[in-house]
Amino acid sequence: xxxxxxxxxxxxxxxxxxxxxxxxxxxxxxxxxxxxxxxxxxxxxxxxxxxxxxxxxxxxxxxxxxxxxxxxxxxxxxxxxxxxxxxxxxxxxxxxxxxxxxxxxxxxxxxxxxxxxxxxxxxxxxxxxxxxxxxxxxxxxxxxxxxxxxxxxxxxxxxxxxxxxxxxxxxxxxxxxxxxxxxxxxxxxxxxxxxxxxxxxxxxxxxxxxxxxxxxxxxxxxxxxxxxxxxxxxxxxxxxxxxxxxxxxxxxxxxxxxxxxxxxxxxxxxxxxxxxxxxxxxxxxxxxxxxxxxxxxxxxxxxxxxxxxxxxxxxxxxxxxxxxxxxxxxxxxxxxxxxxxxxxxxxxxxxxxxxxxxxxxxxxxxxxxxxxxxxxxxxxxxxxxxxxxxxxxxxxxxxxxxxxxxxxxxxxxxxxxxxxxxxxxxxxxxxxxxxxxxxxxxxxxxxxxxxxxxxxxxxxxxxxxxxxxxxxxxxxxxxxxxxxxx
Ligand code: GLU
Numbered sequence: 001x002x003x004x005x006x007x008x009x010x011x012x013x014x015x016x017x018x019x020x021x022x023x024x025x026x027x028x029x030x031x032x033x034x035x036x037x038x039x040x041x042x043x044x045x046x047x048x049x050x051x052x053x054x055x056x057x058x059x060x061x062x063x064x065x066x067x068x069x070x071x072x073x074x075x076x077x078x079x080x081x082x083x084x085x086x087x088x089x090x091x092x093x094x095x096x097x098x099x100x101x102x103x104x105x106x107x108x109x110x111x112x113x114x115x116x117x118x119x120x121x122x123x124x125x126x127x128x129x130x131x132x133x134x135x136x137x138x139x140x141x142x143x144x145x146x147x148x149x150x151x152x153x154x155x156x157x158x159x160x161x162x163x164x165x166x167x168x169x170x171x172x173x174x175x176x177x178x179x180x181x182x183x184x185x186x187x188x189x190x191x192x193x194x195x196x197x198x199x200x201x202x203x204x205x206x207x208x209x210x211x212x213x214x215x216x217x218x219x220x221x222x223x224x225x226x227x228x229x230x231x232x233x234x235x236x237x238x239x240x241x242x243x244x245x246x247x248x249x250x251x252x253x254x255x256x257x258x259x260x261x262x263x264x265x266x267x268x269x270x271x272x273x274x275x276x277x278x279x280x281x282x283x284x285x286x287x288x289x290x291x292x293x294x295x296x297x298x299x300x301x302x303x304x305x306x307x308x309x310x311x312x313x314x315x316x317x318x319x320x321x322x323x324x325x326x327x328x329x330x331x332x333x334x335x336x337x338x339x340x341x342x343x344x345x346x347x348x349x350x351x352x353x354x355x356x357x358x359x360x361x362x363x364x365x366x367x368x369x370x371x372x373x374x375x376x377x378x379x380x381x382x383x384x385x386x387x388x389x390x391x392x393x394x395x396x397x398x399x400x401x402x403x404x405x406x407x408x409x410x411x412x413x414x415x416x417x418x419x420x421x422x423x424x425x426x427x428x429x430x431x432x433x434x435x436x437x438x439x440x441x442x443x444x445x446x447x448x449x450x451x452x453x454x455x456x457x458x459x460x461x462x463x464x465x466x467x468x469x470x471x472x473x474x475x476x477x478x479x480x481x482x483x484x485x486x
Contacts, residue, residue: 002211002213003034003035003036003037003213004030004031004034004035004036004037004213004214005031005036005037005039005210005211005212005213005214006027006028006030006031006036006037006038006039006212006213006214006215006216007027007038007039007040007041007207007210007212007215008023008024008027008028008038008039008040008041008062008067008069008216009041009042009043009203009206009217010024010042010043010058011042011043011044011046011049011199012042012044012050012051012054012055012057012058013046013049013050013051013054014051014054014057015054015057015264015265015266015267016057016058016061016264016265016266017256017263017264017265018248018256018262018263018264018265018268018282018285018317019218019245019248019256020218021061021065021265021278021279021282022245022248022282022283022285022286023216023217023218023245024061024062024065024067025065025067025279025282025283025301026216026243026245026283026286026287026305026307026310027214027216028067029283029301029302029305029307030214030216030243030305030307031070031214032302033302033303033305033306036213037070037071037077038067038068038069038070038071039069039070039071039072039077039082039210039212040058040062040069040071040072040073040082041072041082041083041084041206041210042055042058042073042082042083042084043084043199043202043203044083044084044085045084045085045088045196045197045198045199045202046196046199047085047194047196057266059074061265061266064275065265065275065278065279065298066279066298079209079210079211084197084202084206085196087202087206088195088196088197088202092205093190093191093196093197093201093202093205094158094191094195094197096201096205096235097158097190097191097197097201099235100158100160100190100231100234100235101158103234104161105160105161105234106158106159106160106161106190106234107138107139107141107146107158107159107161108138108141108146108149108150108156108157108158108159109134109137109138109156109157109158109159109187109189110138110141110149110154110155110156111134111137111138112155115137116132116134117132119132119133119134119135120132121133133186134159134186134187136161136187138159139161139187155193156193157189157190157191157192157193158189158190158191159187159188159189159190160187160188160189160190160201160227160230160231160234161187162182162185162186162187162188162227162230163182163185163230164182164183165182165183166181166182167179167180167181167182168180168182168185168226168229168230169226170225170226170229170242171242172222172225172242172243172244173241173242173243173307173308174243174244174245174246174307174310174311174312175219175222175244175312178222178225178226180223180226185226185227185230188200188201188227188231189201190231200224200227200228200231201231203228204228204231204232207240208232208235208237208238212240213240213241214240214241214242214243214307215240215241215242215243216243216245216307217243217244217245218244218245218247219244219245219246219247219312220247221244222244225242225244243307243310245286245310246286246310246311246312246313246314246315247314247315248285248286248314248315248316248317249314249315249316249317250316250317251316251317251318251319253314253316256317260317262317262319265278268322271369271371272345272369272370272371272372273322273326273369274326274329274330274333274341274370276297276298276329277322277325277326277328277329278322278326279298279301280294280295280296280297280301280325280329281321281322281325283296283301283305284315285315285317286310286311286315287305287307287309287310287311288309288311289304289309290304290306290309294325295325295328295329323368323369324368326368326369327367327368327369330364330365330367330368330370331364331365333364335360335361335364338360338364339356339357339360341370342360342363342364342370342373343356343360345370345371345373345374346359346360346373346374346377348374349374349377349378349381350377350378350380350381351381352380352381354380354467354468354469355467358463358466358467359377359380359458359467362377362458362459362463362467363376363377363458366458376456376457376458377458379452379453379454379457380464380467380468383451383452383453383476383479384453384454385453386449386453386454388400388483388484388486390449390453390454390455391403391445391446391449391484393441393445395441396439396441396442396444396445397439397442398441398442398445398446400484402442402446403445403446403449403480403484404481404484404485406442406443406446406447407446407447407450407477407480407481407484408481409432410428410429410432410443410447410477411474411477411478411481413428413429413431413432414428414465414470414473414474414477415474417470420465420466420469420470420473421466422462422463422465422466423462425461425462425465425466426462429443429444429447429461429462444460444461444462446480447461447465447477448460448461448464449480450476450477450479450480450481451464451465451468451473451476451477451480452464453476
């Protein structure tokens with residue numbers, strides 16, 4: 001068997017859509033699972049859709065996600081160039097289109113806009129959707145007529161001459177066997193009037209010339225695949241294995257689109273998701289491992305990924321699940337790396353001189369996405385206004401009255417305390433707990449409430465006080481006493 005070769009063939013049209021990232025990932029995994037080659041090819045023949053900066057996004061995303069290509073515009077593997085506009089410049093696609101013309105499988109078409117418009121008709125009676133089905137008018141031109149038109153510089157396209165009778169059966173490894181009546185396949189344009197090949201044509205030529213064994217792409221191309229097969233057949237080329245990936249939808253089962261705000265890799269990174277978690281999650285959008293494992297490193301994905309276990313039903317992009325997964329990655333992350341990522345978010349809300357690393361250690365296991373930490377730690381900056389009802393805790397048996405008493409009694413103990421480390425503070429409070437013969441929470445709850453002004457905090461009373469320092473901790477406890485006395 002020949003070496004597996006896959007490609008990621010993005011068009012530089014903007015951000016890296018989650019669907020595109022998944023295509024890249026699956027193409028990468030299929031190749032790497034078999035020790036094969038993964039290639040990057042830039043499909044920029046649609047010059048109108050080209051977006052400035054999109055190429056950088058493609059390179060940057062592949063690098064960050066670790067989907068390292070073995071061949072591409074920046075890594076020659078002998079079948080380049082890897083950018084379609086550069087391939088076109090050498091006349092490559094036109095040459096192949098002319099071959100098809102010679103064989104009678106393609107023809108020049110000189111029909112103008114008006115004529116094509118006149119062919120426009122509804123898909124079916126009463127339907128709003130209109131299509132133009134080309135009527136093969138120019139197939140009937142004589143050789144002399146064609147030559148005269150070309151000599152006169154008449155604009156043209158080159159069309160594939162699809163059969164009109166019989167059926168074409170096509171096999172996709174995920175969707176199975178698909179048969180379409182040939183009369184439904186229009187005469188595809190291969191070369192456009194601007195001299196560029198269409199996506200359809202360039203894709204087939206390049207996949208063949210570059211030795212691609214498995215074509216991995218979104219299922220929006222599924223219905224076109226039989227037409228591609230006709231081109232392969234006309235050249236007498238082997239048809240690659242097709243792996244069409246299922247649709248990705250949002251929570252409302254609508255195609256994942258910009259509107260939902262998390263449809264691209266950049267969106268997710270901007271929202272504080274961790275690259276590894278995004279890659280892990282995206283891998284599960286259409287593929288199911290044979291056991292229940294959910295957390296996979298890229299290495300583990302390479303080992304486990306069997307595309308035959310891909311699903312053809314649409315995959316729902318579930319942000320809640322992604323957030324959970326992201327939280328798992330944050331928990332497992334090396335502390336220094338976590339701190340590096342968390343620091344900018346922390347500095348947005350804590351500008352005071354305090355030990356951010358200690359705060360980071362407290363929140364690391366308590367957040368799902370990095371921006372969430374801001375709301376958890378903002379009390380370090382400033383004691384929020386809070387209601388005394390917060391002192392009441394049923395289980396701890398605390399209320400406003402006994403909380404006031406606790407605060408009044410621990411205040412002098414803390415005032416005397418020199419060592420304001422977590423351990424030392426805990427010992428002091430524990431001593432008081434034992435002496436009073438109460439439960440630990442009976443003391444810790446009011447103290448924590450006073451120093452944080454919050455119902456939920458990362459870390460307990462003494463951990464918070466260690467970070468706040470003696471002066472600020474005592475100030476907050478005094479403020480708590482005052483509030484409770486009112
Ligand atoms: N250039 C196409 C796209 O970006 C690639 C489709 C394919 O992989 O064949 O959608």
